[in-house]
Amino acid sequence: MPASWPTAGDLMTAKPVTLPHDAPISRALGLMRDGAIHEIPVLREKRLAGMITFESIARRVSRALATKVEHLLIVPPLILPSATVPEVSEQLLATGLRGGPVVGRKGELLGIISRTDIVRAFPDLPIPGSARLPVVEEVAGPATHFVREDELCRHLVAQIRLLEEHPFPVVDRKGRLVGAVGVRDLGEVLWRPVKAGQRDPPARRSALDVEVRSIMHAPPVTVPTGTSVAEAARLMSQEHVSSVFVVDDHRPTRVLAQADLLGLIVGRSRPVGGRARVEDVYVEISGLRGSADPALLAEIDHLVARGLRRIARHVRPTLLSLHFAPHATHRTNDLTVEARLHTDDGIYYASHTGWNLLAGVSGLLEELTAQARRQREATRRQGRRSRRSAAPDAEETVDDELEAKIRRLADEE
Secondary structure, X not given: OOOOOOEHHHHOEEOOOOEEOOOEHHHHHHHHHHHOOOEEEEEEOOEEEEEEEHHHHHOOOOOOOOOEHHHHOEOOOOEOOOOEHHHHHHHHHHHOOOEEEEEOOOOOEEEEEEHHHHHHXXXXXXXXXXXXXXXXXXXXXXXXXXXXXXXXXXXXXXXXXXXXXXXXXXXXXXXXXXXXEOHHHHHHHHOOOOOOOOOOOOOOOOOOOOEHHHOOEOOOOEEEOOOEHHHHHHHHHHHOOOEEEEEEOOEEEEEEEHHHHHHHHHHXXXXXXXXXXXXXXXXXXXXXXXXXXXXXXXXXXXHHHHHHHXXXXXXXXXXXXXXXXXXXXXXXXXEEEEEEEEEXXXXXXXXEEEOOHHHHHHHHHHHHHHHHHHHHHHHHHHHHHHHHHHHHHHHOOOOHHHHHHHHHHHHHO
């Protein structure tokens, strides 16, 4: 890994906002809204006890606002100040958090480093091959979850985990992009006071029964196809957003999120040269629910490991991204699986649609293996043609004097 990678200590926010373990949820929500943050470290006698996140609160929306935050804590990754950007990126992606605490040798809290901190530094990072970084459509995930502007906010609560990953595009009746809605926007109605005065009639409508257009932020931040990921990262930092939409004819086609940029960092930081090992490949899976069957996840892991071994015979893989997108219909169980494979020789893509999830993953890996094999054979053929084209040049360098001697001997005979 390059020695010039910045560390967590270089990019972290020192003296972050914190909470005592006995603080109420209402105080946590107030700090999150005022500071536009998603995670807050929780301390117990000046030592880190855990983190409270916007998602952990939203998943328990029925909890009273007076509930202590210590009942909703999650265990975050403990990041050392010497950890490099690729190491921090991998930990944040593995845990699904937007930020993680940076701790000292005694477990004391030194600061917090977030995805936003890394994306802000992205254009200046010493990423291997940065002279030929991909464009947004090569890295961005598919825009599979859309929200109609006239939908009720109640429908978003069931998708809070996906909403935490990146905002959803909001479209009108003609499918044109008109805005975006994220978990912060939803928070404006999740805990909106609904109590009326003593003489007011009782409210019969929930705060969630409002249309998405009333809470979405507009206009959405967009980029055209062909935009460099470095330029998209700069735009994210300038507009203070966690994602941008790739549009075509005013319609969102893909979503470039902070997680996609972190995945690119992890994939590009893998060692180059030597023997390809499956253990060196970073695998990122999105779209599956957190409550997915462990046996199913184990089977997917087995298929991926076996497929990567076959791919490694032809090319060195560094990053594999799998995105599962269930179709919005109750009549079938179809879903689309999209794969993106980063290698030393370029990026390969494949997709599969059907009802059998495991068959889709297996078919994707077979297609990626075939693409890698074809690329290797094409490279070999090009090398053989280059050697053949160099052969006539070698014949032209024949010694003229030797050729004359051979002709005189032939005449004498």
